[in-house]
Amino acid sequence: MKPSEPHQAVYRPSEPSASEAQPSADGSTAPWAERLGRIATEKFGIDSWREGQFEALVAAAEGRDVLAVMPTGHGKSLIYQIPGTAITGVTLVVSPLIALQREQAESINESLGEGRAVALNSSLGARALREAWAALDDGGPRFVFLAPEQLAREETVERLAQLGIGLFAVDEAHCISSWGHDFRPDYLFLGDVAQRLGAPPVIALTATASPHTRAEIVERLRLRDPLELVQSFDRPNIELRVVRHTGDLDKRQAVLDEVAGLQGPGLLYVATRRSAEEYADEFSRRGLRAEAYHAGRRAAERTAVHERFLRNELDVVVATTAFGMGIDKPDVRFVVHADIPDSLDSYYQEIGRAGRDAEPALAVLHYRSEDLGLQRFFAGRSFSAEDVEAVFRVVRDSGPLRAAGLKRETELGPRALSRALSLLEHSGTVLAGSRGYRAAPGMSSERAVGLAQAEDESRQRIDQSRVEMARGYAETDACRRQWLLNYFGEEADPWCGNCDNCLQEGSAEEAEEREAATPDDWSIQTPVRHREWGPGLVMSVEPDRITVLFESVGYKELALAAIDSNDDLLVRERRSD
Secondary structure, three states, rough: OOOOOOOOOOOOOOOOOOOOOOOOOOOOOHHHHHHHHHHHHHHOOOEEEEHHHHHHHHHHOOOOEEEOOOOOOOOOHHHHHHHHHHHHOOOEEEOOHHHHHHHHHHHHHHHHOOOOEEEEEOOOOOOHHHHHHHHHHHHOOEEEEEEOOOOOOOOHHHHHOOOOOEEEOOOOOOHHHHOOOOHHHHHHHHHHHHHHHHOEEEEEEEEEOOOOHHHHHHHOOOOOOOEEEEEEEEEOOEEEEEEEEEHHHHHHHHHHHHHHHOOOOOOEEEOOHHHHHHHHHHHHHOOOEEEEEOOOOOHHHHHHHHHHHHHOOOOOEEEEOOOOOOOOOOOEEEEEOOOOOOOOHHHHHHHOOOOOOOOOEEEEEEEOOHHHHHHHHHHHHOOHHHHHHHHHHHHHHHHHHHHHHHHHOOOOHHHHHHHHHHHHHHHHOOOEOEEEEOOOOOOHHHHHHHHHHHHHHHHHHHHHHHHHHHHHHHHHHOOOOHHHHHHHOOOOOOOOOOOOOOOOHHHHHHHHHHHHOOOOOOOOEEEEEOOOOOOEEEEEEEEOEEEEOOOOEEEEEEEHHHHHHHOEEEEOOOOOO
């Protein structure tokens, strides 16, 4: 949310924080809450808060790490913008999209004055880039936006370290997690970068993250006793529908007819670049202002599509998953999927771009069970023992090494290196420290490869389980909103009144009967341990079964009858909190 947008008054702190006074950029010694509240009002026009916002930005200003999982449109950017204005030092913001970097920098400059924020990215010419760095060296800008790929460069990190980084904000933080729906290898090195920049307070921001994704964000960014704020995932203004098909041609025609008949602006998500082009061409023939957006188009073309969509010059954008992260458009009226996504994480992130203005919006999934085969194929990734062994040998023989050193020594591409290093680190064969990566003591290369392969197989099982949870959403005859919210570990009523199943006659009575039949001796977020699969969390409870998210194998449905008849099959564990 831009600071200039209307701000929903949901929460107002009644008293200033009791925290000790600390020095700030202006030399003030007033309590942080008082100072930050004044800055919010005077500079950003904010005097009321959505739940969790104020608590998070005070914690960041006080020097505490923060993980904020808040819905799209909740104002996550304020969590670094306001304390970044108050503290000494530069606030570094890692953001994956150039368009989003530019948008956030412009927003800050509108509030604080021109030149207070700069975005350093490939869209700048050589001269503009030199001028931006010179301004930073002179102490002008207080905020600098970069892509994670830029922080993989040794010279960039060294130059940033000289600026004095006061806050380190990571937007779209789910990209760091192999559990996340949009994993990006360059995010893996951000924990190391933060340490090299003097270990400033880290703010990790994302709109959707399942429990395991949140745990991996904390681990990989090396967050220290972070304040974790997880807001409700519910978007009740979005009507949820699934349309089932038996034939591919029938599905395609139905998608074309539906989107052409909807009131935009809207988004149509497809699985391939070719489909994006074909649908966009057909919509144009039908008189719609339509464009395709995918990674195969030139950067300038993608930027133009994005900007035209924001200016309401397009009725529909037909896109692969490359489009939409961080999109700041409140009036998207529909999000239609022509193909089932790889997980509900991806699906919920994408439909969350609809109805950010809290007005009614529509999310439709066109589903054909045969389409799941493609997602199962993508979930079965290939394992490269050669890459893993090469990385381990370099770390063992030359470590500790930082990311730049590993790239130089292994000569692997960024994605191959990140994947191999992620498997080695997760399997415990490579350890990350302040000086770089080193091999675990006494570890042989043969054993390292074996453990990494076992980790890879576990991840494939997890990915397959998420495909099955997406199938369950598409095929359930119960409330779809409850299914989605349970997937993220959130309690939900069994009847929402705004999905296709709940809109059917008699659905409310059926939901009451289902709820009455659901056992009350199991509850969501109960920690459990399975005899074979180890620790997990209960994610949903139905009359005859529960769904558990296991660390080792992902989502599994377990029949309550089987649990009752096997005393040690699944046992409850004491909560860590």
